[in-house]
Amino acid sequence: MTGTGPDDRRIDTTRPHPARVYDWFLGGKDNYPVDEELGRRITAIDAGAPKAARANRAFMRRAVRTLAEETGIRQFLDIGTGIPTEPNLHQIVQSVAPDARVVYVDNDPIVLAHANALLRGTPEGVTEYVQADARDPLAILRRAAEVLDLDRPVALSLIALLHFIADEDGAHDLVAGLLDALAPGSCLVLSTMTADFEPENVRRGIAAYAAGGVTLVARSHAEVGGFFKGLELLDPGIVPVGDWRPDTAPEGPVSLYGAVGRKPGPS
Numbered sequence: 234m235t236g237t238g239p240d241d242r243r244i245d246t247t248r249p250h251p252a253r254v255y256d257w258f259l260g261g262k263d264n265y266p267v268d269e270e271l272g273r274r275i276t277a278i279d280a281g282a283p284k285a286a287r288a289n290r291a292f293m294r295r296a297v298r299t300l301a302e303e304t305g306i307r308q309f310l311d312i313g314t315g316i317p318t319e320p321n322l323h324q325i326v327q328s329v330a331p332d333a334r335v336v337y338v339d340n341d342p343i344v345l346a347h348a349n350a351l352l353r354g355t356p357e358g359v360t361e362y363v364q365a366d367a368r369d370p371l372a373i374l375r376r377a378a379e380v381l382d383l384d385r386p387v388a389l390s391l392i393a394l395l396h397f398i399a400d401e402d403g404a405h406d407l408v409a410g411l412l413d414a415l416a417p418g419s420c421l422v423l424s425t426m427t428a429d430f431e432p433e434n435v436r437r438g439i440a441a442y443a444a445g446g447v448t449l450v451a452r453s454h455a456e457v458g459g460f461f462k463g464l465e466l467l468d469p470g471i472v473p474v475g476d477w478r479p480d481t482a483p484e485g486p487v488s489l490y491g492a493v494g495r496k497p498g499p500s
């Protein structure tokens with residue numbers, strides 16, 4: 234488990250943090266009153282917010298299971314991991330392939346504080362946690378390369394991460410930079426917020442997050458497509474997360490797109 238210094242470990246309970254608000258939506262216990270307050274405010278605007286968090290988590294499970302089962306990928310780089318919530322990504326992919334190697338990355342000290350739960354993997358596989366900021370892809374790649382063989386395909390997952398990073402803050406460059414460094418056959422899995430379906434609720438939700446000091450960005454279908462430039466989209470393409478290869482009846486529409494793309498070339 235690696236971090237960048239003691240200051241990274243300070244947990245600020247005076248303002249809401251995305252990882253902890255999301256934990257509250259998922260019914261977790263690793264959140265503080267400020268997080269619950271924002272969670273309740275968002276739920277008052279959009280009663281479907283906890284449902285969207287569950288649908289997003291279920292998308293993550295289906296997408297990484299699909300990659301482990303159907304593409305043979307055995308290396309996973311998950312950025313914006315969040316507070317551990319079972320089943321975690323490594324538990325899913327190592328149940329398919331016990332030798333799978335997983336690197337988790339988040340920049341929130343609360344995730345670092347709970348990272349031990351992310352490190353209990355199979356004896357045949359590897360799990361590692363790196364505390365780093367997604368806006369520093371070179372540092373992430375350097376750390377990831379200590380565990381993953383970047384000459385072989387990697388599944389890069391950015392799940393419910395990119396809506397916290399504006400285009401002006403380098404969202405597209407960071408995705409392109411990470412993909413450039415990965416071998417052909419690597420895959421990008423992402424989900425991110427959209428205002429395509431419920432513009433007014435999403436606008437009010439963004440305003441509530443902003444009042445809590447958290448930047449959120451909604452992206453259109455075409456804007457999400459921009460992250461997949463040069464990749465081959467797996468079926469069914471860019472769709473609301475609940476519609477990506479559902480294995481149970483979706484709980485209803487949610488304002489998050491999800492998709493999986495593959496970097497072309499022999500793997």
Ligand SMILES: C[S@@+](CC[C@H](N)C(=O)[O-])C[C@H]1O[C@@H](n2cnc3c(N)ncnc32)[C@H](O)[C@@H]1O
Nearest residue numbers: 252255313314315339340341366367392393397
């Ligand atoms: C909504 S949670 C999603 C957790 C998990 N990926 C999932 O979908 O279930 C977003 C996570 O992204 C992390 N995050 C936000 N901005 C980040 C950044 N710039 N660098 C690294 N992690 C970031 C937050 O700390 C939080 O844990």
